[in-house]
Amino acid sequence: AVRRLSRVAESLAGKPNKIEIVGHVSPSPLPAHAPVADKWLLSYLRARAVREYLLAHGVQEIRMRIRAAADNEPLVESGDERSHHHDRVEIRILNRFAEDYIGPRVDAG
Numbered sequence: 001a002v003r004r005l006s007r008v009a010e011s012l013a014g015k016p017n018k019i020e021i022v023g024h025v026s027p028s029p030l031p032a033h034a035p036v037a038d039k040w041l042l043s044y045l046r047a048r049a050v051r052e053y054l055l056a057h058g059v060q061e062i063r064m065r066i067r068a069a070a071d072n073e074p075l076v077e078s079g080d081e082r083s084h085h086h087d088r089v090e091i092r093i094l095n096r097f098a099e100d101y102i103g104p105r106v107d108a109g
Contacts, residue, residue: 002053005050005053005054006057008054008091009053009054009057009058009059010057010058012054012059012091012093013057013058013059015063015093016063016097017063017093017094017095017096017097018063018064018065018093018094018096018097019054019059019063019064019065019091019092019093019094020064020065020066020067020091020092020094021047021050021051021054021064021065021066021067021089021090021091021092022043022047022066022067022068022069022073022089022090022091022092023042023043023044023045023046023047023048023050023066023067023068023069023089024043024046024069024070024071024073024074024086024087024088024089024090025039025042025043025046025070025071025086025087026071026086026087027071027074027086028086030042039070039071040068040070041068042070043068043069043070043071044066044068046087046089047066047067047068047089048066049089050089050091051064051066054091071086074086075088
């Protein structure tokens with residue numbers, strides 16, 4: 001996975017688009033020996049680990065957001081072997097740019 005992630009980081013590093021990193025877990029129960037007993041936390045930690053890797057490999061922090069999906073977005077069974085990989089992190093390139101979210105600060109007071 002690190003080799004694949006390195007290629008992704010290289011292709012994303014010079015782009016201006018926002019990136020959403022989504023952590024997922026399998027609908028199966030977590031094993032008793034799992035280091036994290038909560039699926040939401042596990043999916044968040046997976047997404048955060050990918051974010052940290054991308055950050056260390058040249059992707060700007062302002063471009064990334066992370067989301068935990070837990071087991072609420074299972075893959076659609078398509079007959080493809082890869083459809084069984086529910087434990088995953090997806091990196092989505094959005095049609096928004098980091099600069100779209102920069103503007104004057106508005107005080108609530």
